[in-house]
Amino acid sequence: MSRFSLKGWSGKLLRVDLTAGTCTDEVLNEQWAKEYLGGRGLGTKYFTEEVAADVDPFSAENKLILAAGPLTGTYGAANGRYMVITKSPLTGTIASSNSGGYFPCELRYAGYDMVIFEGKAEYPSYLQIHNDKAQLVGAVHLWGKSTKETEDQILAEFHGDAKIACIGQAGENLVSFAAIINDKHRAAGRTGIGAVMGSKNLKAIAVRGTGGVKIADPVAYREAALDSYALLKANPVSGEGLPALGTPVLVNVINQMGALPTNNFQKDTFDGAEAISGEALASTYLKRNKGCMGCVIGCGRVTGLAGSRFDGDGEGPEYETLFSLGSACGVDDLAAITKANYICNEYGMDTITIGTTIACAMELAEKGLVTEEEIGMPLSFGDADAMVKLVEMAGKREGFGEKLAMGSYRMAESFGAPELSMSVKKLEFPAYDGRGIQGIGLNYATSNRGACHVRGYMISPEVLGLPEKLDPQATEDKAVWTKIFQDFTATVDSSGVCLFTTFAIGAPQFANFLTAATGAEFTEATIMEIGERIYNMERVFNLKAGVDPSQDTLPKRLLEEPISDGPLKGEVAKLGEMLPEYYQERGWSTEGIPTDERLQTLGLV
Amino acid sequence: MIKVQFYSLIRILLKQEKLELSACENENVGQLLQRLQRQIATPFLHKLLDKKGEPILGTIIMVNRRNIHHLEKLETPVADSDVVALFPPGAGG
């Protein structure tokens, strides 16, 4: 084995051949680590080098990579994040899904930056890592169990202090939007990575690590951490707003401005918004806030349903879930949404896709395109009980759940109305209407994993006014801003730090952190260049996978049907005004293909 | 009457969701906020405005559901039957 000379990274990955049942340590590729950092960037680099783009996501040839960043498990900001990379069964694009908590840090304390799963286990198995010892063990007794039950059982039989990431029944059942849940309540949620894990007969990864992260320059690191800590604490969003109200605070903001998608995007204001708002949650089911490891923000919501018509406790709902299982379905019952959120965490499902898929089914029913008999119950917007029931049926693939498990695009297509799926590249929209907020619409259309807000969170400048306020209805300059947000996010996702820190800290702070931690030199410019390299690498993979630029678009509803109500009534997404400029900004051809010249500059050819 | 809606930390701080007050002639948002603070015993304006009296980065103030940043900022006029919504900085994902 060659040596890995830098600090920050552990310098080691674990390769798990599920077919052969073997676990092998490998030295991390140092050159790639400098060029792609870790997490999303380095994981995708390994993935694209090792897996053909046309791979069937559920075949043994597809790989599943869990990747921490060089800052995961360190202190100073919110450094408890990791990414899961594979080819998505939902979108056919590169899938990379982010989550935080304690599990990602434990992986690093065991000495690994990354785990690569290849092949397929003959029978249900799970991976145990105890520092430098790794082995696959049988998981037949865990198959069919929820994520909570799985975690409890593994804690009892492996190690009481282990940190665990696992799938629930949805991943086992290959639900196309199944998630991987870590630390019981945190989800690497989007694009169906949990189904890929299920297809490999892999139930869980349990890690116990007692080491640490080696820092190249501890004095400089401490300075960088203190600087970031001060900025995060002084910033009203990260220092006060997010800890107090969490992400649900946006329900009222986005509803007031008239961009809260309601009834499957048929409306953009929701009469029930106040009832499902962050303020309502704070005065009812919220117990306290909670953070991922070492996080100075603590945006997590610990909740319990005592006193409501449902039972249970857990974490969530977040803003996205209040939209998807709430306004998108016309549901204003906060307890029902919270309950459905718990079910999603226990079955291991993406709350955004299941909610918006149910919303799509509600519109199919409203238009008479699916019958009560086919669904097995009457279904209409606003029906909270049906929504909760359908979430569970999707996790089990039971009855109409079989259709829901396909995701909204394939489900709507099977009823002859794919245009009713509110998605891009088959990934459903999050909680902001691109007709009312033009830049987020451009980001949805060009995001490398479909309609995702956290690929380029244009809501920050367009709605929140951070770092400066842009007019959400304007199209000018949105291409430039979207590209910057997308590139910077790719770097943040590759560092191990939470994207929410970027409300307060930027590229200079990330450069300081990474330089001090690793001993390699990072500048503001290299931070942005790394992000652009990652973005282009993902784009090239998608093109090879057959996801061509014609899919850089939005549903007809957003492009042609004006918003029907509220202050943004009459607005449509003006994608055509922004997309050519976006391609130009990226240095791509007018057809949206990265040019050889651009790829060469980025070191991609 | 002008209806003022309180959100997020301000609602928690003031323990009330809204307040109605009579309109004054030729009043703008900035003046309305100062008048509101004089009426309410609990200090809350510091959650919205900095020491110079400008909106803190991330503060959202809407008049009739439109962000005053794209109107006339704190000089946006307010009149009878207007609805003013006050959001201190917050964020989501």
Ligand code: SF4
């Ligand atoms: S800000 Fe929230 S999601 Fe991010 S690391 Fe902290 S607690 Fe986790």
